[in-house]
Amino acid sequence: MTGLRIIFMGTPEFACPTLRTLIERGENVVAVVTQPDRPKGRGQQTLPPPVKVLAEQHGITVLQPVKVRLPESIEQIRALEPDLIVVVAFGQILPKALLDIPKHGCINVHASLLPRYRGAAPLNWCIINGETETGVTTMMMDVGLDTGDMLLKSATPIDPDEDTQSLHDRMSQLGAELLAQTLDRLVAGELTPEKQDDALTCYAPMMKKEDGLIDWTRSAQDINNQVRGMTPWPGAFSFLDDKLLKVYKVQTASGAGNPGEVVAAGRDGIEVACGEGSLLIRELQLEGxxxxxxxxxxAGYKVPAGALLGKKDGAVGA
Known part of the structure:
Protein backbone atom coordinates (compact mmCIF):
# COMPACT_ATOMS: atom_id res chain seq x y z
CA MET A 1 0.00 0.00 0.00
CA THR A 2 1.38 3.39 -1.03
CA GLY A 3 -1.00 5.70 0.82
CA LEU A 4 -1.55 7.71 -2.36
CA ARG A 5 -4.95 9.01 -3.43
CA ILE A 6 -5.41 7.18 -6.74
CA ILE A 7 -7.94 7.64 -9.53
CA PHE A 8 -8.19 4.63 -11.83
CA MET A 9 -9.18 5.17 -15.46
CA GLY A 10 -10.05 2.10 -17.55
CA THR A 11 -12.90 0.44 -19.38
CA PRO A 12 -12.65 -3.13 -20.77
CA GLU A 13 -11.91 -6.50 -19.20
CA PHE A 14 -8.19 -5.96 -19.88
CA ALA A 15 -8.14 -3.20 -17.23
CA CYS A 16 -9.85 -5.23 -14.50
CA PRO A 17 -6.82 -7.20 -13.17
CA THR A 18 -4.96 -3.93 -12.55
CA LEU A 19 -7.89 -2.37 -10.70
CA ARG A 20 -8.32 -5.60 -8.74
CA THR A 21 -4.63 -5.49 -7.79
CA LEU A 22 -4.97 -1.92 -6.51
CA ILE A 23 -7.95 -2.98 -4.39
CA GLU A 24 -6.18 -6.08 -3.04
CA ARG A 25 -3.12 -3.99 -2.13
CA GLY A 26 -5.36 -1.74 -0.04
CA GLU A 27 -4.66 1.32 -2.19
CA ASN A 28 -6.84 4.38 -1.67
CA VAL A 29 -8.76 4.32 -4.96
CA VAL A 30 -10.88 7.44 -4.55
CA ALA A 31 -12.75 7.00 -7.86
CA VAL A 32 -12.92 5.03 -11.07
CA VAL A 33 -13.40 6.86 -14.37
CA THR A 34 -14.74 4.73 -17.21
CA GLN A 35 -16.69 4.99 -20.47
CA PRO A 36 -20.49 5.36 -20.45
CA ASP A 37 -22.73 2.29 -20.55
CA ARG A 38 -23.29 1.30 -24.18
CA PRO A 39 -25.45 -1.13 -26.23
CA LYS A 40 -23.74 -4.49 -26.78
CA GLY A 41 -24.39 -7.68 -28.68
CA ARG A 42 -27.17 -8.72 -31.01
CA GLY A 43 -29.90 -7.51 -28.69
CA GLN A 44 -28.14 -4.15 -28.26
CA GLN A 45 -28.79 -4.30 -24.53
CA THR A 46 -27.19 -1.39 -22.67
CA LEU A 47 -24.45 -2.83 -20.47
CA PRO A 48 -21.91 -1.29 -18.07
CA PRO A 49 -18.17 -1.55 -18.80
CA PRO A 50 -16.43 -4.39 -16.92
CA VAL A 51 -14.41 -1.87 -14.89
CA LYS A 52 -17.59 -0.22 -13.64
CA VAL A 53 -18.99 -3.56 -12.51
CA LEU A 54 -15.81 -4.34 -10.57
CA ALA A 55 -15.66 -0.88 -8.98
CA GLU A 56 -19.27 -0.99 -7.83
CA GLN A 57 -18.72 -4.43 -6.28
CA HIS A 58 -16.15 -2.77 -4.02
CA GLY A 59 -18.10 0.41 -3.30
CA ILE A 60 -15.81 2.70 -5.32
CA THR A 61 -17.25 5.92 -6.77
CA VAL A 62 -17.69 5.64 -10.57
CA LEU A 63 -17.57 8.56 -13.01
CA GLN A 64 -18.65 8.07 -16.65
CA PRO A 65 -18.01 11.26 -18.62
CA VAL A 66 -19.00 11.18 -22.30
CA LYS A 67 -15.86 13.23 -22.97
CA VAL A 68 -13.19 13.46 -20.30
CA ARG A 69 -11.71 16.58 -21.92
CA LEU A 70 -14.79 18.68 -21.16
CA PRO A 71 -14.09 21.39 -18.52
CA GLU A 72 -16.73 20.00 -16.16
CA SER A 73 -15.18 16.52 -16.34
CA ILE A 74 -11.71 17.89 -15.62
CA GLU A 75 -12.97 19.90 -12.65
CA GLN A 76 -14.80 16.85 -11.27
CA ILE A 77 -11.52 14.93 -11.31
CA ARG A 78 -9.54 17.88 -9.91
CA ALA A 79 -11.95 18.11 -6.97
CA LEU A 80 -10.97 14.55 -5.94
CA GLU A 81 -7.38 15.75 -5.38
CA PRO A 82 -5.63 12.65 -6.71
CA ASP A 83 -1.93 12.11 -6.05
CA LEU A 84 -1.76 9.74 -9.02
CA ILE A 85 -3.94 8.66 -11.94
CA VAL A 86 -3.52 5.09 -13.24
CA VAL A 87 -4.75 4.52 -16.81
CA VAL A 88 -5.35 1.14 -18.45
CA ALA A 89 -7.22 0.93 -21.78
CA PHE A 90 -9.48 3.86 -20.94
CA GLY A 91 -10.45 4.65 -24.51
CA GLN A 92 -10.16 8.45 -24.63
CA ILE A 93 -7.20 10.79 -25.11
CA LEU A 94 -6.42 12.69 -21.91
CA PRO A 95 -5.90 16.47 -22.30
CA LYS A 96 -2.93 18.26 -20.75
CA ALA A 97 -5.21 19.99 -18.23
CA LEU A 98 -6.10 16.56 -16.81
CA LEU A 99 -2.57 15.13 -17.05
CA ASP A 100 -1.29 18.05 -14.95
CA ILE A 101 -3.68 17.46 -12.02
CA PRO A 102 -1.96 14.71 -9.96
CA LYS A 103 1.39 15.57 -8.39
CA HIS A 104 2.81 12.18 -9.39
CA GLY A 105 1.38 12.41 -12.89
CA CYS A 106 -0.57 9.81 -14.87
CA ILE A 107 0.87 6.30 -15.27
CA ASN A 108 -0.35 4.19 -18.18
CA VAL A 109 -0.13 0.41 -18.53
CA HIS A 110 0.37 -0.20 -22.26
CA ALA A 111 0.14 -3.67 -23.85
CA SER A 112 3.37 -3.61 -25.87
CA LEU A 113 7.10 -3.22 -25.46
CA LEU A 114 7.24 0.48 -26.25
CA PRO A 115 8.18 2.22 -28.44
CA ARG A 116 6.88 -0.66 -30.58
CA TYR A 117 3.14 -0.82 -31.28
CA ARG A 118 1.83 2.49 -30.09
CA GLY A 119 -1.92 2.76 -30.60
CA ALA A 120 -5.22 1.09 -29.84
CA ALA A 121 -4.64 -2.54 -30.87
CA PRO A 122 -1.10 -3.69 -30.00
CA LEU A 123 -2.18 -7.23 -29.07
CA ASN A 124 -3.77 -7.85 -32.47
CA TRP A 125 -1.04 -6.34 -34.59
CA CYS A 126 1.92 -8.01 -32.90
CA ILE A 127 0.37 -11.41 -33.73
CA ILE A 128 -0.69 -10.37 -37.25
CA ASN A 129 2.86 -9.16 -37.93
CA GLY A 130 4.37 -12.45 -36.78
CA GLU A 131 6.13 -11.20 -33.65
CA THR A 132 7.50 -13.91 -31.35
CA GLU A 133 7.72 -11.69 -28.25
CA THR A 134 5.70 -8.88 -26.74
CA GLY A 135 5.06 -7.48 -23.29
CA VAL A 136 3.74 -4.58 -21.24
CA THR A 137 5.23 -1.17 -20.46
CA THR A 138 4.36 1.32 -17.76
CA MET A 139 4.93 4.91 -18.81
CA MET A 140 4.36 8.47 -17.71
CA MET A 141 1.63 9.89 -19.93
CA ASP A 142 2.03 13.01 -22.03
CA VAL A 143 -0.22 14.62 -24.67
CA GLY A 144 1.05 12.32 -27.46
CA LEU A 145 -0.30 8.88 -28.38
CA ASP A 146 1.68 6.46 -26.19
CA THR A 147 4.75 8.70 -26.46
CA GLY A 148 5.48 9.31 -22.76
CA ASP A 149 8.64 8.32 -20.90
CA MET A 150 8.89 4.59 -20.20
CA LEU A 151 9.14 3.34 -16.61
CA LEU A 152 9.20 -0.47 -16.40
CA LYS A 153 8.82 -3.30 -18.92
CA SER A 154 7.92 -6.98 -18.71
CA ALA A 155 8.38 -9.23 -21.76
CA THR A 156 6.63 -12.49 -22.65
CA PRO A 157 6.96 -14.91 -25.60
CA ILE A 158 4.07 -15.34 -28.03
CA ASP A 159 3.15 -19.00 -28.52
CA PRO A 160 2.97 -20.00 -32.21
CA ASP A 161 -0.64 -21.13 -31.75
CA GLU A 162 -1.72 -18.25 -29.50
CA ASP A 163 -4.58 -15.99 -30.53
CA THR A 164 -5.44 -12.49 -29.33
CA GLN A 165 -7.82 -13.75 -26.63
CA SER A 166 -5.29 -15.95 -24.85
CA LEU A 167 -2.59 -13.29 -25.20
CA HIS A 168 -5.03 -10.68 -23.85
CA ASP A 169 -5.69 -12.78 -20.75
CA ARG A 170 -1.98 -13.29 -20.01
CA MET A 171 -1.02 -9.69 -20.72
CA SER A 172 -3.76 -8.25 -18.51
CA GLN A 173 -2.30 -10.14 -15.55
CA LEU A 174 1.24 -9.17 -16.55
CA GLY A 175 0.18 -5.52 -16.67
CA ALA A 176 -1.34 -5.70 -13.20
CA GLU A 177 1.87 -7.16 -11.77
CA LEU A 178 4.02 -4.54 -13.50
CA LEU A 179 1.85 -1.68 -12.24
CA ALA A 180 2.26 -2.97 -8.67
CA GLN A 181 6.06 -2.97 -9.13
CA THR A 182 5.88 0.51 -10.62
CA LEU A 183 3.94 1.87 -7.63
CA ASP A 184 6.40 0.36 -5.18
CA ARG A 185 9.35 1.93 -7.00
CA LEU A 186 7.52 5.24 -7.31
CA VAL A 187 7.07 5.67 -3.57
CA ALA A 188 10.63 4.41 -2.96
CA GLY A 189 11.97 7.04 -5.38
CA GLU A 190 13.53 4.34 -7.56
CA LEU A 191 11.89 5.08 -10.93
CA THR A 192 14.07 6.39 -13.75
CA PRO A 193 11.92 7.53 -16.70
CA GLU A 194 13.41 6.68 -20.11
CA LYS A 195 12.68 8.61 -23.31
CA GLN A 196 11.24 6.63 -26.22
CA ASP A 197 13.16 6.39 -29.47
CA ASP A 198 10.66 7.47 -32.10
CA ALA A 199 12.76 5.81 -34.82
CA LEU A 200 11.89 2.39 -33.34
CA THR A 201 8.14 2.86 -33.20
CA CYS A 202 5.36 1.35 -35.27
CA TYR A 203 1.63 2.04 -35.11
CA ALA A 204 -1.12 -0.37 -34.06
CA PRO A 205 -4.37 1.20 -35.31
CA MET A 206 -7.81 0.22 -34.09
CA MET A 207 -9.12 -2.95 -35.74
CA LYS A 208 -11.85 -2.76 -38.38
CA LYS A 209 -14.11 -5.60 -39.54
CA GLU A 210 -12.76 -5.38 -43.08
CA ASP A 211 -9.25 -6.14 -41.77
CA GLY A 212 -10.44 -9.72 -41.33
CA LEU A 213 -11.00 -10.47 -45.04
CA ILE A 214 -8.55 -13.21 -46.02
CA ASP A 215 -6.41 -12.67 -49.12
CA TRP A 216 -5.59 -16.21 -50.26
CA THR A 217 -2.76 -14.96 -52.50
CA ARG A 218 -0.72 -14.31 -49.33
CA SER A 219 1.41 -17.03 -47.72
CA ALA A 220 -0.14 -19.62 -45.44
CA GLN A 221 1.93 -18.32 -42.52
CA ASP A 222 0.77 -14.74 -43.07
CA ILE A 223 -2.88 -15.85 -43.15
CA ASN A 224 -2.33 -18.04 -40.07
CA ASN A 225 -1.03 -14.95 -38.24
CA GLN A 226 -4.01 -12.93 -39.48
CA VAL A 227 -6.54 -15.49 -38.21
CA ARG A 228 -4.84 -15.67 -34.80
CA GLY A 229 -4.56 -11.89 -34.55
CA MET A 230 -8.22 -11.40 -35.51
CA THR A 231 -9.61 -13.91 -32.99
CA PRO A 232 -11.95 -13.26 -31.23
CA TRP A 233 -12.54 -9.84 -32.82
CA PRO A 234 -13.03 -8.62 -35.49
CA GLY A 235 -12.65 -12.15 -36.84
CA ALA A 236 -11.04 -13.52 -40.02
CA PHE A 237 -13.39 -14.43 -42.83
CA SER A 238 -13.78 -15.50 -46.45
CA PHE A 239 -16.71 -16.60 -48.60
CA LEU A 240 -17.83 -20.09 -49.62
CA ASP A 241 -20.67 -20.47 -52.13
CA ASP A 242 -21.25 -16.71 -51.73
CA LYS A 243 -21.88 -17.22 -48.00
CA LEU A 244 -19.84 -15.59 -45.26
CA LEU A 245 -17.36 -18.07 -43.78
CA LYS A 246 -15.81 -17.11 -40.45
CA VAL A 247 -12.48 -18.79 -39.78
CA TYR A 248 -11.41 -19.37 -36.15
CA LYS A 249 -8.66 -21.98 -36.01
CA VAL A 250 -6.14 -22.94 -38.67
CA GLN A 251 -2.73 -24.51 -39.13
CA THR A 252 -0.22 -24.27 -41.93
CA ALA A 253 0.23 -27.17 -44.37
CA SER A 254 2.24 -27.89 -47.52
CA GLY A 255 -0.42 -28.45 -50.17
CA ALA A 256 -0.43 -26.68 -53.52
CA GLY A 257 -3.03 -25.25 -55.87
CA ASN A 258 -4.48 -21.98 -57.05
CA PRO A 259 -4.90 -19.49 -54.17
CA GLY A 260 -8.29 -19.99 -52.49
CA GLU A 261 -8.78 -23.47 -53.99
CA VAL A 262 -9.83 -26.32 -51.70
CA VAL A 263 -7.07 -28.95 -51.94
CA ALA A 264 -8.78 -31.52 -49.72
CA ALA A 265 -11.58 -31.73 -47.15
CA GLY A 266 -11.92 -34.34 -44.41
CA ARG A 267 -12.11 -34.96 -40.65
CA ASP A 268 -8.91 -33.02 -40.05
CA GLY A 269 -10.22 -29.92 -41.78
CA ILE A 270 -10.54 -28.05 -45.04
CA GLU A 271 -7.18 -27.52 -46.74
CA VAL A 272 -7.02 -24.37 -48.85
CA ALA A 273 -4.18 -23.40 -51.20
CA CYS A 274 -2.47 -20.06 -50.54
CA GLY A 275 0.02 -17.95 -52.44
CA GLU A 276 2.67 -20.01 -50.66
CA GLY A 277 1.82 -23.30 -49.01
CA SER A 278 -1.68 -24.15 -47.82
CA LEU A 279 -3.85 -23.64 -44.76
CA LEU A 280 -5.89 -26.25 -42.93
CA ILE A 281 -9.10 -24.72 -41.54
CA ARG A 282 -9.89 -26.56 -38.28
CA GLU A 283 -12.74 -24.50 -36.84
CA LEU A 284 -15.24 -22.33 -38.71
CA GLN A 285 -18.74 -20.91 -38.96
CA LEU A 286 -20.69 -20.63 -42.20
CA GLU A 287 -23.37 -17.96 -42.49
CA GLY A 288 -26.59 -19.22 -40.90
CA ALA A 299 -20.65 -34.07 -42.07
CA GLY A 300 -23.57 -31.91 -43.21
CA TYR A 301 -22.11 -29.70 -45.92
CA LYS A 302 -20.22 -30.94 -48.98
CA VAL A 303 -17.07 -29.04 -49.89
CA PRO A 304 -15.44 -30.79 -52.86
CA ALA A 305 -11.80 -30.48 -53.86
CA GLY A 306 -11.53 -27.64 -56.33
CA ALA A 307 -14.15 -25.47 -54.59
CA LEU A 308 -13.03 -21.86 -54.34
CA LEU A 309 -12.92 -19.60 -51.28
CA GLY A 310 -12.70 -15.87 -51.81
CA LYS A 311 -14.80 -12.75 -52.06
CA LYS A 312 -18.42 -12.79 -53.17
CA ASP A 313 -17.40 -11.88 -56.71
CA GLY A 314 -15.17 -14.93 -56.83
CA ALA A 315 -11.91 -13.03 -56.35
CA VAL A 316 -9.41 -14.35 -53.85
CA GLY A 317 -7.66 -11.11 -52.92
CA ALA A 318 -8.60 -8.77 -50.10
Missing amino acids: KKRMSAGDFL
Missing part, protein backbone atom coordinates in the same frame (compact mmCIF):
# COMPACT_ATOMS: atom_id res chain seq x y z
CA LYS A 289 -24.85 -22.05 -39.00
CA LYS A 290 -23.16 -22.49 -35.62
CA ARG A 291 -19.45 -22.36 -34.94
CA MET A 292 -18.06 -25.89 -35.16
CA SER A 293 -15.09 -28.04 -36.06
CA ALA A 294 -14.46 -28.48 -39.76
CA GLY A 295 -15.06 -32.21 -39.41
CA ASP A 296 -18.54 -31.70 -37.95
CA PHE A 297 -19.28 -29.06 -40.57
CA LEU A 298 -18.34 -31.40 -43.44
